[in-house]
Amino acid sequence: MTVLVEANHLSRYYGGHCAVDGVDFTLKQGEVLGFLGPNGAGKTTTMQMLCGNLAPSTGQVRINGIDLLDRPKEAKRHLGYLPDTPPLYRELTVNEFLAYCAELHGVDKTSIPAAVKRARERCGLDEMQERLIGNLSKGYQQRTGIAQAILHNPKVIILDEPTVGLDPLQIREIRALIRELGREHGIILSTHILTEVEESCTHVQIIQQGRLILRETIAGLQRQMHSCTLEVTTRMPADLKTLSALPGVLSVEPLAGNRLYVHHGVDHNPAKQIAELIVASGWGLEELAPVKKSLEDVFIQLTRETGGLPG
Numbered sequence: 001m002t003v004l005v006e007a008n009h010l011s012r013y014y015g016g017h018c019a020v021d022g023v024d025f026t027l028k029q030g031e032v033l034g035f036l037g038p039n040g041a042g043k044t045t046t047m048q049m050l051c052g053n054l055a056p057s058t059g060q061v062r063i064n065g066i067d068l069l070d071r072p073k074e075a076k077r078h079l080g081y082l083p084d085t086p087p088l089y090r091e092l093t094v095n096e097f098l099a100y101c102a103e104l105h106g107v108d109k110t111s112i113p114a115a116v117k118r119a120r121e122r123c124g125l126d127e128m129q130e131r132l133i134g135n136l137s138k139g140y141q142q143r144t145g146i147a148q149a150i151l152h153n154p155k156v157i158i159l160d161e162p163t164v165g166l167d168p169l170q171i172r173e174i175r176a177l178i179r180e181l182g183r184e185h186g187i188i189l190s191t192h193i194l195t196e197v198e199e200s201c202t203h204v205q206i207i208q209q210g211r212l213i214l215r216e217t218i219a220g221l222q223r224q225m226h227s228c229t230l231e232v233t234t235r236m237p238a239d240l241k242t243l244s245a246l247p248g249v250l251s252v253e254p255l256a257g258n259r260l261y262v263h264h265g266v267d268h269n270p271a272k273q274i275a276e277l278i279v280a281s282g283w284g285l286e287e288l289a290p291v292k293k294s295l296e297d298v299f300i301q302l303t304r305e306t307g308g309l310p311g
């Protein structure tokens with residue numbers, strides 16, 4: 001798969017303070033990369049360096065194989081950017097605004113109408129084309145912001161918090177649009193919303209105190225969400241001592257009613273033995289299921305392990 005963004009040992013100092021510290025990563029075509037991190041972790045600084053708006057103190061960024069520092073104009077032709085506050089002109093219609101942006105992106109004059117039509121269609125804006133931007137709902141304004149980012153058909157799209165301030169229906173629509181755009185382009189999506197990463201992204205990257213602490217596929221992240229705990233419910237009270245003696249069981253934690261948590265080792269899942277014991281003992285098996293950690297749990301655990309979050 002084509003590598004669209006390659007960042008090598010990217011660092012940025014503000015005076016003596018190191019905001020981004022030796023970040024490496026790649027983005028390939030067809031990937032939607034969710035960029036997460038606690039406040040002040042270095043997300044905005046990294047995104048600004050990737051867009052060519054901020055010079056790195058050290059390191060290199062290549063966009064579609066072109067060095068962003070050596071050939072910025074050429075490299076930026078392959079980049080589309082939606083900042084967290086989209087630069088929209090409220091007094092222009094959608095068509096007027098997109099045509100103006102196409103000009104700014106350097107789209108050849110004769111190609112502008114076709115470029116505007118294509119971006120408008122892809123972002124579901126056809127019915128709004130003659131409306132003033134100031135009169136559009138927030139969801140349609142955000143679509144207009146995304147349309148301006150893809151006008152010049154860039155290989156890489158960078159979206160900063162694209163669903164902030166939208167209602168649940170609009171959020172769902174924008175996420176579907178991002179997934180669709182992700183098939184043809186490479187997308188980097190900065191967000192604070194963990195479920196957004198699960199819903200829209202193929203990969204996730206977590207930055208903490210300027211360093212990358214995780215780069216994973218969403219499938220890999222979902223594997224990390226499996227904890228080593230089983231929740232068991234029986235009809236009759238189970239004998240905790242007998243359960244604890246099963247191979248692989250580390251401890252048994254009684255909950256309310258006839259519910260229990262059985263904690264086990266990473267390499268040994270005793271679900272089958274537990275089920276057999278409950279049936280053989282006549283305790284009546286009602287439920288036996290793995291307890292899943294939320295993405296939030298994984299995020300907090302990772303950022304705590306690397307010493308970032310208090311508590």
Ligand SMILES: Nc1ncnc2c1ncn2[C@@H]1O[C@H](COP(=O)(O)OP(=O)(O)OP(=O)(O)O)[C@@H](O)[C@H]1O
Nearest residue numbers: 014017018019037038039040041042043044045046
């Ligand atoms: N212009 C600046 N001058 C000095 N320090 C800065 C500047 N911009 C950012 N910083 C510092 O660099 C660090 C990283 O900031 P950055 O804005 O990149 O983080 P972030 O992950 O985007 O945070 P947030 O989620 O709060 O926007 C922070 O400690 C911040 O205070």
